[in-house]
Amino acid sequence: MNDLKIRRAEVTDTEAVYKIALSAKLPDLPSPNFEKTGFLIFVPTVTEYKKRIKLAKHFLVAIVSKTIVGYLMSYNRIDIEVLGKTEDPVIKKIRSKY
Numbered sequence: 001m002n003d004l005k006i007r008r009a010e011v012t013d014t015e016a017v018y019k020i021a022l023s024a025k026l027p028d029l030p031s032p033n034f035e036k037t038g039f040l041i042f043v044p045t046v047t048e049y050k051k052r053i054k055l056a057k058h059f060l061v062a063i064v065s066k067t068i069v070g071y072l073m074s075y076n077r078i079d080i081e082v083l084g085k086t087e088d089p090v091i092k093k094i095r096s097k098y
Contacts, residue, residue: 009059009071014050016068017061021049055079 009017021043044052053059056079062070075083 003064005063006060007063008057009053009061009073011050011053013061013068013071014046014053017053017071018043018046018049020068020071051083052079055082 025043052073056073056075058072058074058076060072061068062072
């Protein structure tokens with residue numbers, strides 16, 4: 001049986017995270033079961049994911065049989081402030097709402 005492991009993301013995980021993100025980007029999903037599969041409206045670039053992995057304390061990856069199968073990324077106020085000093089499109093959107 002394969003065991004699920006969750007750990008903090010590392011920079012070496014960037015490509016795997018990016019591939020997962022691309023596979024979940026709307027409207028490219030093969031299935032309309034969004035509530036089960038999840039989805040993304042915006043996918044950051046590989047460089048932007050690297051920045052987030054280095055910065056965010058809450059960027060986690062799920063691993064099964066040594067393969068990254070999912071990820072969770074969240075921001076705290078400090079992350080938003082640091083990323084907000086760059087041209088990060090996700091943070092610009094967040095800041096424009098609040």
